[in-house]
Amino acid sequence: MDDVIAALDAAGCSWREAPEMVVDRDGPGRAIRTLETGVVLVFGPDVDGDEPGAWLHAVMKDFPDAAPGSPSEGC
Numbered sequence: 001m002d003d004v005i006a007a008l009d010a011a012g013c014s015w016r017e018a019p020e021m022v023v024d025r026d027g028p029g030r031a032i033r034t035l036e037t038g039v040v041l042v043f044g045p046d047v048d049g050d051e052p053g054a055w056l057h058a059v060m061k062d063f064p065d066a067a068p069g070s071p072s073e074g075c
Contacts, residue, residue, distance in 0.1 A: 001030065001043040001054055008034065037061070 008015050014035040021031035021040060029044040042058040 001056070004041060004043075004056065005032070 005015070015032045016035060018031040018033040018040050021042060029042070031040055031042045033040045038061065040058075040060045041056060042060070044055060044057050046055045
């Protein structure tokens, strides 16, 4: 997750937390949304449950609560 966020920042891709995504009711998890395209990246623990939020579990586009506005290319 840290590597993905660092890469987004380095590329100038704006992102924000996506609290509307329920990641894991019983444990750690995190979702972020790229603002330019509305792509949601969902992170959580690995199979053994260690390294909370370290692993990319899903990438979604056109989620109903996507960021408003016209998407741009690139991020």
